[in-house]
Amino acid sequence: MSGHPENAPQHCPGTESEDAGKASACAGCPNQNICASGAASVRDPAIDIIKNRLSNVKHKILILSGKGGVGKSTVTSLLGHALAGTNPDINVGVLDADICGPSQPRLLGVRGEQVHNSGSGWSPVYVTDNLSLMSIGFLLGSPDDAVIWRGPKKNGMIKQFLSEVDWGDLDFLLIDTPPGTSDEHLSAVQYLTEAGLSGAVVVTSPQEVALLDVRKELQFCQKVGVRVLGVIENMSLFICPNCSSRSEIFPATTGGAPQMCSDLHVPLLGSLPLDPILARCCDDGRDFLQELPNSPAVTALKDIVHKIVKSCEGTSS
Amino acid sequence: MLEDVKRVILVLSGKGGVGKSTVSTQLALTLKEHGFKVGLLDVDLCGPSVPYLLNLENHSVHQGPEGWIPVYLDTEQKLGVMSIGFLLSSRNDAVVWRGPKKTSMIKQFLEDVCWQELDFLVIDTPPGTSDEHITVMENLRQVPQCSAILVTTPQEVAIEDVRKEITFCRKTGIPIMGIIENMSGYECPVCSECTNIFSSGGGKSLAEIAKIPFLGSLPIDPRVGKLAGQGVAAVKEIPNSNTSKVFSELVKHLTESSANGES
Numbered sequence: 229m230s231g232h233p234e235n236a237p238q239h240c241p242g243t244e245s246e247d248a249g250k251a252s253a254c255a256g257c258p259n260q261n262i263c264a265s266g267a268a269s270v271r272d273p274a275i276d277i278i279k280n281r282l283s284n285v286k287h288k289i290l291i292l293s294g295k296g297g298v299g300k301s302t303v304t305s306l307l308g309h310a311l312a313g314t315n316p317d318i319n320v321g322v323l324d325a326d327i328c329g330p331s332q333p334r335l336l337g338v339r340g341e342q343v344h345n346s347g348s349g350w351s352p353v354y355v356t357d358n359l360s361l362m363s364i365g366f367l368l369g370s371p372d373d374a375v376i377w378r379g380p381k382k383n384g385m386i387k388q389f390l391s392e393v394d395w396g397d398l399d400f401l402l403i404d405t406p407p408g409t410s411d412e413h414l415s416a417v418q419y420l421t422e423a424g425l426s427g428a429v430v431v432t433s434p435q436e437v438a439l440l441d442v443r444k445e446l447q448f449c450q451k452v453g454v455r456v457l458g459v460i461e462n463m464s465l466f467i468c469p470n471c472s473s474r475s476e477i478f479p480a481t482t483g484g485a486p487q488m489c490s491d492l493h494v495p496l497l498g499s500l501p502l503d504p505i506l507a508r509c510c511d512d513g514r515d516f517l518q519e520l521p522n523s524p525a526v527t528a529l530k531d532i533v534h535k536i537v538k539s540c541e542g543t544s545s
Numbered sequence: 546m547l548e549d550v551k552r553v554i555l556v557l558s559g560k561g562g563v564g565k566s567t568v569s570t571q572l573a574l575t576l577k578e579h580g581f582k583v584g585l586l587d588v589d590l591c592g593p594s595v596p597y598l599l600n601l602e603n604h605s606v607h608q609g610p611e612g613w614i615p616v617y618l619d620t621e622q623k624l625g626v627m628s629i630g631f632l633l634s635s636r637n638d639a640v641v642w643r644g645p646k647k648t649s650m651i652k653q654f655l656e657d658v659c660w661q662e663l664d665f666l667v668i669d670t671p672p673g674t675s676d677e678h679i680t681v682m683e684n685l686r687q688v689p690q691c692s693a694i695l696v697t698t699p700q701e702v703a704i705e706d707v708r709k710e711i712t713f714c715r716k717t718g719i720p721i722m723g724i725i726e727n728m729s730g731y732e733c734p735v736c737s738e739c740t741n742i743f744s745s746g747g748g749k750s751l752a753e754i755a756k757i758p759f760l761g762s763l764p765i766d767p768r769v770g771k772l773a774g775q776g777v778a779a780v781k782e783i784p785n786s787n788t789s790k791v792f793s794e795l796v797k798h799l800t801e802s803s804a805n806g807e808s
Contacts, residue, residue, distance in 0.1 A: 234646070294592050294639075296561010296672045301702070328673035329559050329706040371705060374559075374712040376674045379644025407561040407672055408591035409641045437566070437773055441592035444639040451641060466731065470738035477731060477742075477765055481774070504742045511701040511744065 233259050243268035272418075278390045279423040281349075285321070285398040287540040288420055290428040290454065294441030296407035298433045299462035301326070302510055303500070304404040305335040307429075309515050310533045311400050312359040321352060321395045324363035325416055326406040327382045328375050333365040337513025341366060349394035362393045379411035386415045400540075407441070409448040417452045426540045427455035429497070432488070433463045434480035439488050446492055457539045458497035460532060461485035466502040467524070477502060495539075498532040500525050546612060547655065549662045550584070552803055553691040555681065555719065559706030561672035563698045564727035564763070566594040567773065569669035572694075574778035575792040577624045579800070581664040584615065586654055587628035588681060589671035590640050590647050596630035599776040606631045612659040618776055627658050644676035651680045665799070672706070674713040682717045692722040694760065699729050699747035711755050723758035724748050725791070731765040760798070761791035 232240045239253035248254075249264025262268055282288065291304045304322060312320040324332035333339045333353075341353040343366045352360035364375060364385060377385075395401065403420075406412055417425065428449055432442040442459075449456050461484060466477045480487075489496040503525050509516040517526055547553070556569045566589070573585040587595035596602045596616075604616040606627065615625035629640060629650065642650075660666065671677055685691045693714055697707040707724075714721050726748025730739045742765065752759035763769075769779055769788050780789040 296592075297563055297698075297703070298561075328675050329561075329709065331702050331705065334702055334705060372708050372712050374674045374709040374716065376679065376713055376716065378648075378676050378679060382675065409639045410591055410647065411643050411676075414641065414643060433562075435770065435773070437594050437597055438562070440594065440597055440636065443637045444592065447637055447639040448641055451639065466740075466742065468733040468736060468738060469740060471733060471736035473733065473735040475734055475767075477767065477770075479767065479770065502742060504740055507700055507743050 235259070274387050274391055275419060275422050278387075278419050281391055282395075282401070282420075282423045285395060285401045287399065287426040288401045288403065288424065289426050289457065289536070289540070290403045290405060290416060291431060292405055292413065292428045292445050292449070293407060293431040294409060294443070294445035294448075295432065295438040298431050298438055299500070300407075300431045301331040301335055301404050302506075303429070303431050303460055303462060304402050305332065305510070306516065306529055307533060307536070308336070308355075308359055308402055309517050310529055311537075312356060313515075313517055314533075316358055318399045319358045319397060320360070321398045321401045322359070322361045323389055323393070323401060323403045324361065324365065325386055325389070325403055325412050327364050327377065327385055327412065329406060330363045330365035332361055332363045332404060334513055335510050336361050339365070339513065343367065346394065349392045352393055352395060360395065362389055382411050383415040386412060387419060390416075390419050409444060413448065414452070417454055421453070425454060427457040429457050429536065430459045430494075431462055432459060432485050433478050434461055434476070434484035435478040436482045438478075439482065439485070443488065443492065446494060456494045457536055458495040459485050459489050460497050461499040463502040464499040469504065495535075497535050498528050500528050546658060546660065547666070547688055550660060550666045550688070551664050551690060552799070553666045553668065553685060553688055554722070554799075555668045555670065555685075555691065555693040556696060557670050557678070557693050557710050557714070558672060558696040559674060559708070559710035559713075560697065560703040563696050563703055565672075565696050566598055566669050567769070568694070568696050568725060568727065569667050570595060570598045571779055571788070571792055572795065573624055573665075573667045574776070575780050575796050576665050576667075576799070577619075578778050578780055579796055581623075582662060583624050584660045584663045584666040585624065585626045586658070586666060586668045587626070587630070588651050588654060588668060588677050590629045590642065590650060590677070592671065593628045593630035595626060595628045595669055598773050599626060600774055601626060601776065602630065602636060604631055609659055612657045614659055625660060625663075627654055647676050648680045651677060652684065655681070655684045674709060678713065682719060686718075692720045694722050695724045695757075696727055697724060697748045697751065698727055698743050699741065699745045700743040701747065703743075704747045704751050707751065708755070711757070721757050723760035724752045725760045725795075726762035728765045729762040734767070760795055763788050763791055
């Protein structure tokens, strides 16, 4: 996607260059023939289709984390509810790009719904009047169905989601991703860069084994040129419901997200505490913000949302 | 390269962050404590955690006459470890690879590592049912003594993904040894009240519904969390903990079934 194949020689002119396949450095490169034929410089037509399709989406935000199970999907659903809840005129879409383990239909409480096809594309499932969702979960016949696909098929699905879903006018499109730095992430960035990607929100938990992978994700963002809107630390403290004492279940032995953010010069958006009721709301697909509007998690979340909105509006103007 | 491996144990879960790597490393360490010769292969290429968990960061893999020589945890070479983490120059390096490159790396891990004779090879996997899993499964099809342990946490959102992994195992013909439920309850260190943060019992009921043996539930134990990054077995450090009991049982189960020639 950078125009330089992974196996290219050091002085590769780039696949989109006029010299592709013809420069002296190209001699002996396994890609020489295909570059010389001009096939490599042809743009993927989907990029323009997606740009066109998403032209009415103001802010496109990726939710990333190198690590699994830190709360990407939970944070995505909370952000979705929080953004849509502030103002009925703000339209929010959520795209679940986790093909092998889609969690959004459950978290947003719309399991078992169907996606309808119309002349203008796939209609997403509406959670509320101004919050819509698209996920592969809606296309599976049974919750036991496994999506056993290699990369190219997953990429094709993501391409379809981006090019064929009829979101209508959106203020925010939140894209929930699986853990890692591989096909889904590369494809999402590749297809969205032209359409204008506002940036990425990176989710982590405080312990080193998670931060280790999240640092890799931050490096990924740097490599592919995606702006990091900020880092959210999830599961940071546990408040015992019985005695209200605070304890660190996943201790931040290496300083947690604050230390990582200052080391790598990325903004910290805030920390969300570990709340058993929040976990239960997620399982049942209820809106935690409405269930417990005064909890510490909601207060922290509102602050985070405020920062994200400000950061997004700062780029678009 | 796997002809001299007596048993292969795949540690799987559709969901991320449920404790696959913790279970893999503790299982390998417990087997080692019982005197077995163990290999641990980390096929999570984008997020390798095993080198950190075993305190083996900054070690590197050497090329021997018969293939890659794994990194050994101990001088007697009872526990050998292979991970992409040993091949990266910095711990912050991201492996930004699409499927085909991941596939060829895993093939190399399965074919070119010189494990020598092993009683058990534990394979830690990333979440999902995609390239890494398909590749491992395709390459292990010829290995008859292979079975899978599924790791889950109790909440529905994790169970949902693990159900997909069960389907994956059934479709690809990998026998499932059982399910381990991790993070089932947390005992407040101040008042000892046990809170089921991520609810409870989900793993057990999933095992019943799917007719798969239930191998035990591991509580959230900060003492076990602290073992991360040290490379010591829970059975050795905190022998009276529930975690140690589950792993001891698991090893007993493994050795008995191996002795009976089952898989």
